[in-house]
Amino acid sequence: MTADGRDGFPVEPGRYRLVAARACPWANRTIIVRRLLGLEDALSIGMPGPTHDARSWTFDLDPGGRDPVLGIERLQEAFFKRDPEYPRGITVPAIVDTTTGAVVTNDFAQITLDLSTEWREHHREGAPDLLPDARRDEVDEVNRRVFTEVNNGVYRCGFAGSQEAYDEAYARLWTALDWLEERLRDQRYLVGDTITEADVRLFTTLVRFDPVYHGHFKCNRNKLAEMPALWGYARDLFQTPGFGDTVDFWQIKQHYYVVHTDINPSGIVPAGPDLSGWVTPHGREALGGRPFGDGTPPGPVREPVDPTHTPLSR
Ligand SMILES: N[C@@H](CCC(=O)N[C@@H](CS)C(=O)NCC(=O)O)C(=O)O
Numbered sequence: 468m469t470a471d472g473r474d475g476f477p478v479e480p481g482r483y484r485l486v487a488a489r490a491c492p493w494a495n496r497t498i499i500v501r502r503l504l505g506l507e508d509a510l511s512i513g514m515p516g517p518t519h520d521a522r523s524w525t526f527d528l529d530p531g532g533r534d535p536v537l538g539i540e541r542l543q544e545a546f547f548k549r550d551p552e553y554p555r556g557i558t559v560p561a562i563v564d565t566t567t568g569a570v571v572t573n574d575f576a577q578i579t580l581d582l583s584t585e586w587r588e589h590h591r592e593g594a595p596d597l598l599p600d601a602r603r604d605e606v607d608e609v610n611r612r613v614f615t616e617v618n619n620g621v622y623r624c625g626f627a628g629s630q631e632a633y634d635e636a637y638a639r640l641w642t643a644l645d646w647l648e649e650r651l652r653d654q655r656y657l658v659g660d661t662i663t664e665a666d667v668r669l670f671t672t673l674v675r676f677d678p679v680y681h682g683h684f685k686c687n688r689n690k691l692a693e694m695p696a697l698w699g700y701a702r703d704l705f706q707t708p709g710f711g712d713t714v715d716f717w718q719i720k721q722h723y724y725v726v727h728t729d730i731n732p733s734g735i736v737p738a739g740p741d742l743s744g745w746v747t748p749h750g751r752e753a754l755g756g757r758p759f760g761d762g763t764p765p766g767p768v769r770e771p772v773d774p775t776h777t778p779l780s781r
Pocket residue numbers: 490491492493523524556557558559560573574575
């Protein structure tokens with residue numbers, strides 16, 4: 468029997484291309500999970516550059532400005548192959564069928580779940596179980612709160628259309644961050660004692676917090692670096708193979724500060740913050756936990772981040 472992604476496309480190694488911009492937090496999740504599970508050979512990856520125009524993502528980082536497998540300049544082309552009248556946003560992450568050139572899904576919340584479940588047969592040996600059955604309800608519950616209050620919460624602050632809306636969004640966000648700070652004080656990971664999908668989902672927001680959300684989105688009660696448990700937790704994950712080695716801080720900053728002209732009309736990208744803290748000792752091993760459970764860390768990175776865009780290489 469063939470496993471199906473939730474949108475009905477038959478899982479088949481080598482057939483699909485994941486299109487995921489490093490800049491985007493929702494796409495970053497898929498880059499992390501693909502690497503943790505060792506799906507690099509089964510599912511290739513195309514990476515648009517960090518900035519885009521009104522017609523959305525382009526493959527401007529690739530030679531000739533075209534994705535080398537799909538042969539397209541714009542992700543829009545793959546969406547229009549599926550539906551020439553496609554009415555919604557041209558978003559990453561998206562999975563494209565290389566046999567037709569058409570997008571099969573851009574359901575960001577489902578893609579990582581499918582990678583864990585429907586693609587299981589193609590995982591590497593030693594892949595961690597990011598959705599352990601025994602903890603599934605708890606993972607889903609934490610994910611729900613983290614999604615509405617934190618992953619989306621920072622955007623609610625950043626794009627608030629009135630002072631009132633912003634004040635409300637800000638209060639909501641910090642209520643959730645205080646809850647997480649408390650939860651992570653004595654517990655190494657969000658659910659159980661191993662990394663799960665819940666950690667992936669929180670991590671991609673935390674890693675963008677000080678470089679982008681604190682200033683650009685006005686989420687500025689504290690910096691992440693001022694929240695001891697969250698900062699230790701984020702650094703722990705950052706230094707865990709599969710997490711920090713997918714993060715391109717330069718692309719992240721370019722994306723938000725250049726693309727959101729409504730909230731940053733000058734397009735100036737800030738020089739800071741200093742990123743050297745990300746590679747400092749976090750001391751979280753003292754809380755116990757086994758990051759990969761009965762599994763093992765992923766091997767060397769197949770698609771390395773530009774070493775000038777990350778403190779990991781320093
Ligand atoms: N696909 C999701 C979320 C993914 C998402 O918002 N991605 C952003 C980048 S972080 C994007 O691709 N935006 C491009 C656009 O809207 O033109 C959705 O439909 O809400």
